[in-house]
Amino acid sequence: MTHGTWGKMKGTRQMDEYTIRISRFNPEVDDGPTLKEYTVSHVDQGSVIAALIYVYEEIDSTLLFSYGCRYKLCGKCAIKINGQPGLACETTLEDRMTLEPLDNLPVIRDLAVDRSGLLEPLRKYGLVYSADHEPEVALQPPEFSQLMRCNECLSCLSNCPAYKEEIDYGGPFFGVKLAELYYDVRDGKKQLKHLESFLDQCIQCRQCDVNCPWDVNFSEISSKIKGEVFKHKGVSVRDWLMSRPHLVGHLVSSVSSFFNSLVKKKSVRKIIDVLLRIDERAPFPEYHPGKVLPREGIERTTKRKVAYFVGCFDRFNDPDTAKNSLFVLEANGVEATAFDPGCCGAPFIGLGDLESARNRAIAVSRELRKLIHQGYDIVASCTTCGAVMKYEYPFLFDQLKEEEVQSRIYNLGDYLWQMHKAGELNTDYKKIKRRVGYQSPCHLKAQKIGAPFVDLLQLIPGLELAATFDKCCGMAGTMGFKKERYELSQRIGNPLSDEIRGKKLDLILSDCASCQMKIKNDAKVDSVHPITMVRQAMR
Amino acid sequence: MTKEFDFDVIVLGAGGAGCAAAITAARNGTSVALVSKEGIGMGNTRMSGGEMSSSGVVDGDSAEVLKQDMMRGGEYLSNGHLVDIIARNASSAIRFVQGLGHYFRRDEEGRFSGKAASRLGGHSFPRSFGGLAVSIAHALRNAVANTKSISVFEDTLVTTLFREGDEIRGALGVDLKTSECVVLKAKATVLATGGCGWLYYPQTTNNRTATGEGYAIAFEAGVQLVDMEMVQFxxxxxxxxxxxxxxxxxxxxxxxxxxxxxxxxxxxxxxxxxxxxxxxxxxxxxxxxxxxxxxxxxxxxxxxxxxxxxxxxxxxxxxxxxxxxxxxxxxxxxxxxxxxxxxxxxxxxSSHYMMGGVKIDPHGHSSMKNLYAVGEAAGGAMGANRLGSTSIADIFVTGIVAGKEMSTWIKEREKGKISNSLISREIEKIEKLFGQKGPQRPIKLKREFQKLMRENVGIVRDGERLSSALSQIDRMEEEVENALSVSSIRRYNTEFLDAVELKNMLTCARMIATCALERKESRGAHLRLDYPDKDDAHWLKNIIIQKKKSKMETSFFEKDISEI
Structure with a gap:
């Protein structure tokens, strides 16, 4: 009788050698972490966890990492893989991978973080289910099941810029726990008060969604809850104004030069600070008159038609970015038109005024659909407008849900890069001798398309991309203006400012206008949209 | 540095059974330590299919029918008294779990009806209610965190039960993050350490923590275990x-x-x-x-x-x-x-569940005074085979029952002393491992051992392979004693963890192989190629295994036919 084949693990045929770098750190004896190289024999279809187990078994069993279930249930194997948090069990091993522990959590040793702190916020806020009885009829809303998918891997905490500075707030992990109870029909809406103070700390950078292995997409749910909180609260004059950049833009742009010189005065800023609680130390945008228009008589050489989404900031504060974007598209033979349906609604969402945001979403979607129907691709240079149309419209407002519509909405950098890949981008650029840095905005990272401008900038001869930055600037839409949140905004943003100053660069390129403002104001380095560079390089 | 703590009750293991016991005991006014090798709720409860048996939801179904199904499914080896308790309390245990915040799947109208239940293999009715198992774990942790008289010891490996005379008076743990010892003294101790699927890694559905600590430390303390040959694949x-x-x-x-x-x-x-x-x-x-x-x-x-x-x-x-x-x-x-x-x-x-375990009475009490066992750590209820969704019922029912029982029991009891010499002897055993030099890395021996288990003590068994396994286990135990190399790192030393786990796994393996060799028939999960038939005439009885005078001894527990 044969013995059967239990556990013989057939199928380990082809053995390749892979080199990976693993962060080694024992806080008791080392000053800081060091990356150590290991060569692993890669098993066909191997995952990162398989490689770690290999290192542990075959090379060095002092390596510490956590795992439990081997596939996506326990959440313990979450680490940073090439800088991005993710589960080692579901990530396919690649050569030259760098493996590090999650950020923002105490490291026990090497790749293992201490998760025991999770109990604290649960205790502190008395987060416990407290329904008196189980109702006979209880159907949970879809948000409940969505939240319940969370396997507590803590990738979201690793990404959260606010949690990094404000551990007490508990971060998205704690938000998920709160929201679970909030949405549970059996427990009522008892958690709203906690949620209100929680959402005050959340900067809506959406980084908690980016690496979530179960697509809990907490930032979308938190926007919804913010809407519920808003219903019970009044709105200040400042917040009312700040959530209407298009209206304010219209009013101010007609007297822009007067307004600009006025708010440059310290005394005026002081008055605004007191009256409106807009912090006098915060940056303030400049206003411009006029409208962005495409040029006439351009030769069309591709079939591409682009409706360039003119965001509020584009229109009233930074018309150069819109002009440059249209110029670059047109110069590459694209039929480009300026699409200006008004504000996308992002500031309303930030405030929690979902009714007003919904009206914006419906109006913008209507126009946008028409254009798509006419064969236009929608392209936005503003990363926030883009993220809102791609994620918030479908989830919060049931707009633009169809794949064929969604697939036609692009980020500017991504669109140009795709043109380049299709051989439709003229890259016969002038030489630009300059050292610059690039900052990845949170809402670009949230779109999970990488940083396309980093690739595009490499095509410009002579241009030296001396550093890339991906820390949050702390501006968080309108948060950085607000007196009561200015201090947190600074704490979140300071590490980026310090890093930028340390690199001694004279220009930082960033897709996001808020980041640019904050970088100029705090790091005292000039900052523009990267399309400016592309435009300058064109002959 | 060793820390000492005093509690009414210590619960070892923080899955469904351990948390249920801890919460119930704490709600009944006792001070509880909840000790876990991992975080709260990070073990197999979290990884299960999340289905839990009920009884009496569908017309015609009742606790009695569920009991009959479990007895038949267990091929009549189950302890009828234990099955009875699980069957009668399954539905109230569902309410307990719901009360902690878990949501079981309901029908389209939002009702808890037969339409929302599954009929799993061997069940007469659709009576298993599903949901996300991870959500059970969430609910458990929320409840534990917010129960004031529970003190939590996470990342703490328990290595020994303190036995003085004929009773258990506490346990020794090691805080893995510092490698400091923790002496936990208690009037009652509960084993809720789960099973031992990891003996068969990678041929297991279990979490990597399922290494059979509870069975091994109970055995070492002279406690009776039952049905250890019954490993569910x-x-x-x-x-x-x-x-x-x-x-x-x-x-x-x-x-x-x-x-x-x-x-x-x-x-x-x-x-x-x-x-x-x-x-x-x-x-x-x-x-x-x-x-x-x-x-x-x-x-x-x-x-x-x-x-x-x-x-x-x-x-x-x-x-x-x-x-x-x-x-x-x-x-x-x-x-x-x-x-x-x-x-x-x-x-x-794939190795999934241990039907065997610490022999308990209907209150969860083991053969040793002051020691309880709940959930998968306990044996007897599932007989030769467990039906789907009964283990989630079992962990909560036995956890709640033992939690209640203990809170009454401890009121009548004085806390016994643990002698300093016993404590220092056990701490010394742990300390000696750090920095130990030897030719063998623990993980290598662990993997060799797991291969042996898959090949010789796995699904299909025969006398020859079981005997050969036992002699290899002898050899491996000797290596564990004398040949392991362990680094001196104090901050979560997994070589140390491997060494302790391996020792425990070998103890479990010896029990499984010994009982499997003893049972000369095939029944339920126990398949003997050399005894392929079921033999009711001789084998309608449980094998009890126990350490007596440092020797492993087996005895039999005849079934009371009237129970069947």
Whole structure:
């Protein structure tokens, strides 16, 4: 009788050698972490966890990492893989991978973080289910099941810029726990008060969604809850104004030069600070008159038609970015038109005024659909407008849900890069001798398309991309203006400012206008949209 | 530095059973320490299918019918008193779990009805209520964190029960993050340490923590264990690629009425109603083919689900599972067609559950004074085979029962002393491991041991291989004693953890192999090639195993036929 084949693990045929770098750190004896190289024999279809187990078994069993279930249930194997948090069990091993522990959590040793702190916020806020009885009829809303998918891997905490500075707030992990109870029909809406103070700390950078292995997409749910909180609260004059950049833009742009010189005065800023609680130390945008228009008589050489989404900031504060974007598209033979349906609604969402945001979403979607129907691709240079149309419209407002519509909405950098890949981008650029840095905005990272401008900038001869930055600037839409949140905004943003100053660069390129403002104001380095560079390089 | 703590009750293990015992005892006014090798709720409860048995929801169903199903499913080896308690309290345990915040799947109208329940293999009625198991873990942790008189000791490995005379007076733990010892003194101690699926890694559905600590430390303390030969192999688990080997797919219910099992030669070995069979029956059927050398290239069989594509209730089953991405790994590893049942899945049985364990009375009390066991750490209720969804019922019922019982029990008791010499002797054993020099790395021996278990003490057994396993276990125990090398790192030293776990795993393995050698028949999960038939005349009895005067001894517990 044969013995059967239990556990013989057939199928380990082809053995390749892979080199990976693993962060080694024992806080008791080392000053800081060091990356150590290991060569692993890669098993066909191997995952990162398989490689770690290999290192542990075959090379060095002092390596510490956590795992439990081997596939996506326990959440313990979450680490940073090439800088991005993710589960080692579901990530396919690649050569030259760098493996590090999650950020923002105490490291026990090497790749293992201490998760025991999770109990604290649960205790502190008395987060416990407290329904008196189980109702006979209880159907949970879809948000409940969505939240319940969370396997507590803590990738979201690793990404959260606010949690990094404000551990007490508990971060998205704690938000998920709160929201679970909030949405549970059996427990009522008892958690709203906690949620209100929680959402005050959340900067809506959406980084908690980016690496979530179960697509809990907490930032979308938190926007919804913010809407519920808003219903019970009044709105200040400042917040009312700040959530209407298009209206304010219209009013101010007609007297822009007067307004600009006025708010440059310290005394005026002081008055605004007191009256409106807009912090006098915060940056303030400049206003411009006029409208962005495409040029006439351009030769069309591709079939591409682009409706360039003119965001509020584009229109009233930074018309150069819109002009440059249209110029670059047109110069590459694209039929480009300026699409200006008004504000996308992002500031309303930030405030929690979902009714007003919904009206914006419906109006913008209507126009946008028409254009798509006419064969236009929608392209936005503003990363926030883009993220809102791609994620918030479908989830919060049931707009633009169809794949064929969604697939036609692009980020500017991504669109140009795709043109380049299709051989439709003229890259016969002038030489630009300059050292610059690039900052990845949170809402670009949230779109999970990488940083396309980093690739595009490499095509410009002579241009030296001396550093890339991906820390949050702390501006968080309108948060950085607000007196009561200015201090947190600074704490979140300071590490980026310090890093930028340390690199001694004279220009930082960033897709996001808020980041640019904050970088100029705090790091005292000039900052523009990267399309400016592309435009300058064109002959 | 050693820290000492005093509690009324210490609960070792923080899955469903441990948390239920801790919460119940604490709610009844006792001070509780909840000790866990991992975080709270990070073990097998979290990884289960999340299905929990109820009784009496559907017309015609009752606690009595559930009991009969479990007795029959356990092939009449179960302890009827324990089964009775589980069956009678299953539905109230569901309410307990709901009360902690877990939400069980309801029907379209939001009602808790038979329409929302599944009928799993061996059950007479649809009575298993599903949900996300992870959510059970969330609910447990929220409740534990917010129960004031529970002190939590996470990342703490328990190495020994303190026995003085004929009673247990506490336990010794090691805080893995610092390697400091923790002396936990208590009037009552509960083993809620779960099972030992990791003995068969990677051929296991279990979490890596399931290394049988509870069985081993109970055995070392002279406590009686029962049915240790009964290791459940779950029929349908992944068998490739290597890093997914052994991970769970589903119950016999997955095969539906029209699923087929096909061997490596392409012969159909079962083509209908596999879903009505118990886990043990399906596994036995598969094991027969595989051990006869008729396995697929991955060492398993093909499960062809295409026949169910026109069965409405199976399409509904698929919809519910897909909603929670239950079979995502099939899509990734076996492809889109397989995921949609258009191509067969390559499946192998995988070690899933330990029917055996610490012998308890209906209150959860073990054979040793002051020591309780709950959930999978306890044995006897599941007999020779466990039906699907009964373990989630079991962990909560036994946890609650023991929690209540203890809170009364401790009121009448004075806390016994633990002698300093006993404490320092045990601490010394731990300290000696750090920085120990030897030729063998613990993980290497662990892997060698697991291979031995899969090959010699696995699903299909025979006297020769079991005896050979026992002599290899002797050799490995000696190596653990004398040849292991362990670094001196104090901050979460996994070599130390491996060494302790391996010692415990070997103790479990010795019990399993000894009892398996003893039972000269095939019944339920226990398949002997040299004794292929069930032998009711001689073997309708449980094997009890116990350490007496530092020797392993077995005895028998005859079934009371009237119970059956």
């Amino acid at each position: 779950f029929p349908f688990a992944m068998n490739h690629p290597p890093h997914l080997v052994g991970t769970l797919l589903d119950e016999p219910i997955l095969a539906g009425p029209k699923g087929k099992l096909i061997n490596g030669l392409g012969e159909v070995i079962a083509d209908h109603d596999i879903n009505k069979m118990t886990r043990a029956q399906v596994t036995a059927l598969m094991a027969k083919e595989i051990s006869a050398g008729r396995a697929t290239e991955w060492g398993g069989l093909k499960l062809d689900l295409s026949g169910n594509l026109d069965v409405p209730e199976m399409l509904e089953f698929k919809r519910v599972k897909d909603e929670v991405n239950f079979f995502e790994k099939v899509r990734i590893a076996y492809g889109e067609k397989a995921f949609n049942w258009k191509e067969p899945w390559d499946v192998s049985p």
